[in-house]
Amino acid sequence: MPLGHEELSEIIDEVYDKIRKEIMFANRLDNLEAVFAKYGYGYESNTYNKLGKILVIGDAQISKNHAIELAKDFDIDVDRLELVLGYDKAKKFNFHKLRHNTNYSNILIGPIAHKTKGVGKSNSIINKLENPSEGYLTTIRLLNSSRELCINKETLKKALSTL
Numbered sequence: 001m002p003l004g005h006e007e008l009s010e011i012i013d014e015v016y017d018k019i020r021k022e023i024m025f026a027n028r029l030d031n032l033e034a035v036f037a038k039y040g041y042g043y044e045s046n047t048y049n050k051l052g053k054i055l056v057i058g059d060a061q062i063s064k065n066h067a068i069e070l071a072k073d074f075d076i077d078v079d080r081l082e083l084v085l086g087y088d089k090a091k092k093f094n095f096h097k098l099r100h101n102t103n104y105s106n107i108l109i110g111p112i113a114h115k116t117k118g119v120g121k122s123n124s125i126i127n128k129l130e131n132p133s134e135g136y137l138t139t140i141r142l143l144n145s146s147r148e149l150c151i152n153k154e155t156l157k158k159a160l161s162t163l
Contacts, residue, residue, distance in 0.1 A: 052105025
């Protein structure tokens with residue numbers, strides 16, 4: 001016996017939510033193709049990554065112009081860059097706007113205040129961004145040779161080379 005409209009609608013909503021979470025998690029792990037193949041959907045995630053904005057945020061030891069020049073060295077369209085450089089600017093940035101936002105492809109994060117706008121109950125914004133269940137995009141920590149958060153020529157160059 002077929003399900004009624006209400007019962008069917010509830011099941012569809014549950015399945016949709018489960019698949020949506022699976023896709024969000026796979027995106028964070030850079031594994032979209034496997035999930036899409038599972039459902040017979042022919043999609044290449046590289047197309048998405050080539051088009052999304054790249055947020056570079058945190059206290060920086062590099063100027064905006066130098067960051068733009070580095071991006072050009074990797075053939076990254078400068079219109080894709082969103083540079084929020086400086087401790088105070090980064091602290092005031094509303095990270096919540098990035099949640100489930102397909103207009104962005106990556107967050108490159110340097111030194112930043114632990115408590116920022118949109119951090120909620122998390123210990124730090126970085127922990128929140130890196131938690132797959134929170135629905136944020138791929139976050140790359142910009143770490144220097146001492147494993148400290150740092151936005152400089154070397155750390156930015158290293159991160160951009162992986163995109």
